[in-house]
Amino acid sequence: MKAQRPRLAVWKFASCDGCQLSLLDCEDELLTLAGAIEIANFPEASSLILDGPYDLSLVEGSITTAHDAERIQMVRQQSKFLVTIGACATAGGIQALRNFADVDDYIAAVYASPKYISTLATSTPISAHIAVDYELRGCPINKAQLIEVISAYLAGRKPSIAAHSVCIECKQRGAVCVMVQGTPCLGPVTHAGCGAICPSFRRGCYGCYGPMETPNTAALACEWQVLGATPRDIARVFSTFNAAAEAFRKESKAHGG
């Protein structure tokens, strides 16, 4: 008897859609994947929405509205295994910059009639609201890693995703360190996963995969200053796509951010 295929749902909260697009960007694997898993609820790709519960849920985006704070609870209830994908879902995304500002000032800066805007004062990761079974980092996520997470789920094993820094990926790809050439780089404190793209394009890593485990951001900030970076440069670079991740927030703040 043919076993029923696991059912997949893809959910969107505040985001740019890029991480769920990664799934559609798997041009070679997409049709094979659709044979192994039933796409039950993926509104960006299909108008056929099947009712839950779902075996695997991929969640993109951060929580920025009261409505979404309720919706994520419903998503958790309907999901057996829930994976958050991308910097918005795992760290709040760049929209979390509001957490350190006056959200009313933000609203007034963009919209002429602030009273119509309903938004929370913060952008928070999914894990601040519900239990999350796995977190996949990146802005955007790496589609090969996404395939690995889904494959591991289907095989009932743990995903093989490295937790070291981007530095290791640079070594693996044989890229010359950009810092020794005088370019400030966040690679030493940034979670691996992208494959060290920026150094291979002769620029410093800008931290879009967020902090690695126990990063020594203070030591790196000193190195940056030796290379001529100003406190403002350092405050800014730690305040982007993972601005609300604790290690990055702390370092940004230490330099006036």
Place this chain on the structure above:
Amino acid sequence: MADKTTKTIRVDYLARVEGEGALDLEISDGRVVSAELRIFEPPRFFEAFLRGRGYAELPDIVARICGICPIAYQMSAVHAIENAFGVKVDGQLRALRRLIYCGEWIESHALHVVMLHAPDFLGFPDGIRMARDHGEAVRNTLTLKKAGNELMRVVGGREIHPVNVKAGGFHRVPTRSELAPVAESLARARDLAIGMVRWVATFPFPDFEQDYEFVALRHPDEYPLNEGRLVSSRDIDIDIADFETEFEERHVAHSTALHSLVKRRGAYLVGPLARYALNFDRLPASVRELAREVGLDSVCRNPFKSIIVRGLELVFACDEALRLIAAYEPPDLAAVPIEPRAGTGFGCTEAPRGICWHRYDFQADGSIERARIVPPTSQNQPTIEADLAAVATTVLDQPDDVIRHRCEQTIRNYDPCISCATHFLKLTVRRT
């Protein structure tokens, strides 16, 4: 008292669009009294948090407005920076920018044609399930999409949020040998795109035309991507810096949405139909011939046929990318040096969905004082709503499901990228 002839059709979650939206249509006494595209994409406040950031950070940050068209945001931003600081990027660096933009058009258009739009015409809920009956067409279009993504990856570093674009040019320029395999993929993609145009042209199209005011860039020699004057099918012909004198974002009565309008007239249309109508003579002869072969005139006013026009732009983008790669010589410098100064800069480029207009006020050190970003989808919103009312009128006697489906299809004609639309707000339910 409830009027028995009044009914409301709702679609609570629009599928196959990038972002979150919903539709309310109200029909009373046999006519459409309101058609509303509600957007509940939560605001992310890019224009607010850009204040105080450095110009060099801009391309990386604005890319995150949209994962489907990050290059559009990066290109409008770098052109605005260079405009403000008096820098001109020319020669092969300019060509490389056109090249990476072709990659974005290819991946974005191919995605929309096969995954989001074609299923409407062939009666499937999505491209994946459509592949059971149209496997070859789906696989071919995915191959085409992959070629676009390959181009993005080689020139930009990755498909989504490329890392290589900077003010003045690039961090590193590709070698000729890096581009050679891309050219092979593109040559095959070009053939597949031609086949795709012939395929989509056979779809059943509703007999529906609207008298749009088309708005697009127009360049003296090229089909527009990064540069040109802003022109319309009526009488607009302006420098991009004058956008705010002709166009405005206005609050509509009983609505909280900012609608982009031509101040003197009202709704207008950006995107493939507009580019095509205003720049048909700038397409290569082979693409013009293909258009004629599949029965398309030099102007197309049927929004359902935008799928054919996207197909033609796909052929163009493959052609153009091949031409640029063939003529490519790596420049000595990857970027023109930039010296910030106080001032205002404008950028306007053709995102796959239409013009993406940016204005930044910079301080002397290059920090951003004020930012204004007008994405394509918010510009099309009044036109989408007008189309919805007109389309619904033609199927009023049909069951609700038919009306609902036709309305959803009408919205998908525009490939609306709701995540982009930083100015989209939630609309009130009722409008008179």
